Amino acid sequence: MKVAFQGERGAYSENAILAYYGRQVTTVPCETFELVFTTVQEGVCERGLVPIENSLAGSVHRNYDLLLKHQLSITGEYHLRVRHCLVGIPGATIPEIKQIISHPQALAQCEGFVHQLGATASPAYDTAGSLKIILEKADRSFAAIASRQAAELYQMEILAEGIEDDPANFTRFLTISTQPEIPTGIAKTSIVFTLKNIPGALYKALSVFALRDIDLTKIESRPLIGKPWEYLFYIDFAGSVAEKSVSRALENLSEYALTLRLLGSYPRHLLQNGSA
C-alpha cells in the first residue's frame, strides 16, 4: 500500500505513517498538503496521512480547509509524541550555533530553548526540509529543528534532543481515503456543518449531541470564504455512524444545519494516559 504525506523524507508525518501502518507500506513524499489530497483522490496512493492538530500549537487549519475541498473520508487517527532535536551539520557543536531554521510550529514549540541559546530563528516550510537547507549552506553556525529519524536519515549531528518547551507535545494525524470505512470497537466521528447566523444557532446544533450524552472531543470554527465573520464548524465526537444514537443525532442536526457533511467514522486512538 502507498501512503502519501507532506514534506521531505524524515518528516514527522512519515514517522506517523510507519507507526500507524507498520514498515511494510510505501511512503510517498508530496511537496504540499494539497498534493497529498489530490494524490489520494486520483488513486496514485491508496491512503494519505496529514497532521490536523498539535497539543501545543493547535489546529492545522490548512488541512481542515482541504478536508472540505476534497471528497475524501477520514479512516483513522494517530497521536504521535513529538520530540524535537537540534541538528547541525557533521562536526558542529552547540556553542557555534547562531541561526536556527525550522517549521514555524517547531520553532514556536522550542521558543525557550532557542532564546536561551541566544540564536536567531528563521522559518522554513518543513522540519526535514530545514535539514537539507543547512546541509547546503555547509556553515557550522546553522542548525535545524527536526526529528531524530530525520537527522539519522541525512547523517547529521544531533546536538540536543527533547528541546521542546513542554513535553506534553503530541500531534494528531488523520488518514484519508476515497472510501469510507465503518470501524468496529471504540470509534470517533468527524463532521463539518454551517448554521444560520442567528442567536442560539450553535446551541441548538450542540443540543443534538448533549441530549444524547454524546461526548464532543473537539470543536473548531473556520471562516466561510467570501462571507466575512461567518463560520464553518468542524466537530469530532465519540461514537460511530453505525451506532443508532449517532445516526439519529446527525439526522437531528440536519434539521438545524444549512449544510452538513460526514467526514468519516474511524477507530479512536487513545493516548497512554487514557485521554484523546
Place this chain on the structure above:
Amino acid sequence: MKVAFQGERGAYSENAILAYYGRQVTTVPCETFELVFTTVQEGVCERGLVPIENSLAGSVHRNYDLLLKHQLSITGEYHLRVRHCLVGIPGATIPEIKQIISHPQALAQCEGFVHQLGATASPAYDTAGSLKIILEKADRSFAAIASRQAAELYQMEILAEGIEDDPANFTRFLTISTQPEIPTGIAKTSIVFTLKNIPGALYKALSVFALRDIDLTKIESRPLIGKPWEYLFYIDFAGSVAEKSVSRALENLSEYALTLRLLGSYPRHLLQNGSA
C-alpha cells in the same frame, strides 16, 4: 498617545492604528507580538494593536495565547480591508519575477496569483519586512507581497495591486490596554473560559447566552498546554458587561466554568455591509 504594533513600519497593523486612532498618535514598531503586550503592560505605550483574525486565513492563535498570558483588557476592535500589492525593487517588471517573499498568510491569500505567475513562494516573518529583504538582495527577480503604504514608504515598485484571490479579505484587530473601558453604544464582549471534560459541558456553557438571546459572534478553541486534547474556549458576543443580561450570563457561566476571565467590552466595529 503611543500605540505599539508588531512588524516593520508600513505593516498592515500600522495602517490599522492610523485608521482607528487617527494620524496624531505615535506608532511604535515591535519585533514580536509578545513585545507588543509587554510594552503595553510596562506602560511604555498606552495602547497596543494586534491582529486576531483574518476572514480568509482564520484566527491568529499566537495572540489568543498572549491575551491569556497577560493581564490586559481589550478596549476596541477594527476591521481593515486587506489589499495586497506585488512589490519589486525600483525598475523591476512582472515578467522578471521568479521568487516571491512574504508572510505565510499573505502568500496563502495570493496563492492563485503566485501560481499563475509561475513564481516560487518563500515565507518571511512579516509583509513590510519582506520588502526590506528584497531591497537588500537588489535582485530584480525577487518580489514581495505587502500593502501600498509599505511599498510607498520604502519607495519601491508596485507591480500589481489587489492580487488577493478573494476580495472579501478583512483582518480584525484588537486594541489592548492596562485599563478596561466601559463602552457606550453598540458593544461586544470577549471572554475566555475552561470547562470540565464531560459530555454536554460546552452545551451548558452556551445555554447562558442562548437562553438570554445573546448573539455569539465568534467561538475559538485553543489547546490547554500540558493537557493534550483539553481546550480553552474564547467567545465573543454582542453586548457590554454594563448590560444586565450580559452580567447575569457571565455570573451564570461561572457556575459551569472551571475558570472564567473577562477580556473586555468594547465598541463594536461594523463592516460596511453591516456584518461583523
